Amino acid sequence: MKYFKSITVIALLIMLSAFTANTKSFDEKGYDIGDVATDFKLENIDGDMVSLADYKNAKGFIVVFTCNTCPYAVRYEDRIIALDKKYASKGYPVIAIMPNNTSKKPGDNMNAMKARAASKGFTFPYLIDAEQTIYPQYGATKTPHVYVLEKTKKGNVVQYIGAIDDNYKDAALVNTKYVEMAVDALLNGTKVEETKTRAIGCSIKAKK
């Protein structure tokens, strides 16, 4: 009987691992425009677990994969705060997710995240993808990496993927605010013109 049990357990484990392996390769490329993005339940800097479903009144989300240790992410911190201040009240709050493996990047661990959020005065949740299961589904590869989601009946639909704007160096010299243009379009019920942009960023550190 005991043997039988352990065999069952082993069989289950094998099945499970096969399943996760499949899911992984399937999601490797991440979302494209029009895909429904997964919800999550991730720990915030205040200890609470946060899900997109918690935001009953949101019209959508500005999901930003970001971290403490990437110089590009740091340069965009003030602009991420500004996005939240401008759009949370309009129904598009910022949800920041820290995707790095913290044994590889101790500067991104929960304590460091708390300290950074406090010193910068983050107005939005700063969540940790501790199991590193969410960012691969989105297809985030670097920080900062933004996904604008529109809440619809079928779920949170990806409407924009990419950079915050077109000048990482100097917010004053920005010509095109990609994320703002996307959210404005969604708020106005018009088409998002530029749905995907590219920018240099720090690759997300996986466990391996």
Added chain:
Amino acid sequence: MKYMILVCLLTFGSCKNEVKSGSDSSETAVVEAVNIASVELEIYDFNGLEKFLNQEDDKVHVVNFWATWCAPCVKELPHFEELNKNYKLKNVEVLLVSLDFPKQYDKKLKPFILEHNLQSKVLVLDDVAMNTWVPKVNKDWDGAIPVTIIYNKDKRQFYNQSFTYEELEIEVGKFLN
């Protein structure tokens, strides 16, 4: 010759540190400043850089995009240096394209080049119009570094990955036959 001077300065600098440890640190700082000033960076926007990505000579070109702030880049850099050392007489040219921020040139990049005594050619790309030039490097690149291009006048391959020395040698081998 330029490198000789660098090496001399470096050696000089480090000797000084050892001999005079604990003594007047401003003197050490002066020596370091001289070292850093001796590193001349070649800085380009993407238009300027493009010719280095499309050279039509008989060499195999290995172009690595990196930055001092990028940990996986720094980790694999010695492999590119090793490749340069072992293959530069075999028609392979290694080019290290730094994406460091202009404000970090003197603080981070130049000290890094000195400290690691980089022998491969280093260029600096300073161009904020990333959404324009990133896809020109490769249509599948979303901007995470490190990435590497290996090309000759007949073919070209884009690598969105980190390299070990062995992997690098295998890939370069495919271009050498």
